[in-house]
Amino acid sequence: MSRIARMRELLGAALAPESLEIEDDSHLHAGHAGARGGAGHYRLLIVSTRFEKLALLARHRAVYAALAAMMPAEIHALSIRALTPDEAARSS
Numbered sequence: 216m217s218r219i220a221r222m223r224e225l226l227g228a229a230l231a232p233e234s235l236e237i238e239d240d241s242h243l244h245a246g247h248a249g250a251r252g253g254a255g256h257y258r259l260l261i262v263s264t265r266f267e268k269l270a271l272l273a274r275h276r277a278v279y280a281a282l283a284a285m286m287p288a289e290i291h292a293l294s295i296r297a298l299t300p301d302e303a304a305r306s307s
């Protein structure tokens with residue numbers, strides 16, 4: 216299973232996202248310490264009702280908790296945009 220597929224599986228199980236976009240930016244970090252070790256750099260947009268009434272830090276903690284099994288061996292860096300469905304609709 217690819218890393219992105221595994222990330223989708225873990226995030227799906229933990230946060231039941233309505234929308235999930237994951238981009239692998241590892242190629243932009245060639246030579247970086249994390250890249251040399253084989254861990255990737257990813258950009259994530261996740262929309263979930265589970266983020267309602269959660270502050271930004273709590274949303275990020277929920278994402279990191281869901282992906283804990285992959286860090287830091289498979290994920291070195293993660294850029295997170297975590298929105299509720301209402302926030303996502305307003306930003307479209």
